[in-house]
Amino acid sequence: EAAVTQSPRSKVAVTGGKVTLSCHQTNNHDYMYWYRQDTGHGLRLIHYSYVADSTEKGDIPDGYKASRPSQENFSLILELASLSQTAVYFCASSPGGTGNTLYFGEGSRLIVV
């Protein structure tokens, strides 16, 4: 069974603070993704990566940075957290790009106050 683990699973952050969400996969997949899920918007792609040490912007990258230090690890960084970034964040991996099944983690619930 494919495995994608996220940490932390839940976090409360203060406005203007820095938040790092981490993702680790044991699937040996090249592609990793960060999605945001909000009521009324569905899943939206923030950043993705297809190789270590390289990241690409998704549909809503503003206010977010990403880091892929190794094939297994992919982080999402909020340098200055804002109220509008309160959401559930999902990491996913896939063996290839579009056209391949995504394997999601359990999600990280972020509340910015």
Added chain:
Amino acid sequence: QEKVQQSPESLIVPEGAMVSLNCSFSDSASQSIWWYQQHPGKGPKALISIFSNGNKKEGRLTVYLNRASLHVSLHIKDSQPSDSAVYLCAVSMRSGGSNYKLTFGKGTLLTVTP
């Protein structure tokens, strides 16, 4: 305008009923289409995918794709309370040039009552 639209938004059915979920998309040149299932507090899990026009059956699930009408549907036979979840339609659509990206619908909340 949403590029992937799902209907209905929510659905309540009795155990054993046939469930039909709908998804419309805007790109006739779309590639593969997936249905994902998401239980409360969990990440989405892929259920079934389809690329070619027609239908595909896997166990209690059948998916129908009609590219001419830009419509795909998921049918769940003999629904169970454990099928209660949000069902997400995801369509691989053109994003410029020869690039494609996966676009998700907002989902349909299915509740199967015992």
